[in-house]
Amino acid sequence: LAKTTQPISMDSYEGQEVNITCSHNNIATNDYITWYQQFPSQGPRFIIQGYKTKVTNEVASLFIPADRKSSTLSLPRVSLSDTAVYYCLVVGPMNTGFQKLVFGTGTRLLVSP
Amino acid sequence: GAVVSQHPSWVICKSGTSVKIECRSLDFQATTMFWYRQFPKQSLMLMATSNEGSKATYEQGVEKDKFLINHASLTLSTLTVTSAHPEDSSFYICSAQGLASDTGELFFGEGSRLTVL
DSSP: OOBOOOOSSEEEETTEEEEEOOOOOOOOOOOEEEEEEOOOSSSEEEEEEEEEEEEEEEEEEEOOOOOEEEEEESSSSOGGGGEEEEEEEEOTTSSOOOOOOOOOOOEEEEEOO | OEEEEOOOOOEEEEOOOOEEEEEEEEOOOOEEEEEEETTSSOEEEEEEEEEEOOEEETTTTTTTTTEEEEEETTTEEEEEEOOGGGOOOOEEEEEEEEETTOOOOOEEEEOEEEEEO
């Protein structure tokens, strides 16, 4: 499983765009990049997953360069409720039976008024 | 989306007693469930992988005799913390993957907070 590295914490203000970058230098050819969000005393919640280039959903965008050694989670116009810990994970190929997730340190995002 | 439910949400017990935490997949069948432990301000630590109808696979350093895992059906896995001690106080989270998870997405339970006095 590829190890991931991301900033321990980030601060932002309401309405700003937040970009959280994750490094995964040892990502394998068939691996996918997945981001989860966790609020205090709750289980993680899936945000977005991608393999290459750009993926966008109603919550966030995920940018993955051609070498796939890093990825950036982009949260447009954050609000106070986006204060949470964000985890970047590298997961094996889809439909491989099960996905064993190993969580790194995560990035603690604090959004202030 | 798929729902994974944990029960109880929180539990307080005396040192030396055993505590059982249930993890249920409510609207899908989960061939595999995972159990995590999370201490305050720390990341999730994978404890074990639970497969329906077979023995759980424990991560290095996790005592299988202390953390008993049973995955008796495709919708239920249980974690029993035996002879709990204050150092076992933690947030326990399960996750489940369906029979055909085409997105690779895992669904997590709400977590169970254990406090051992």
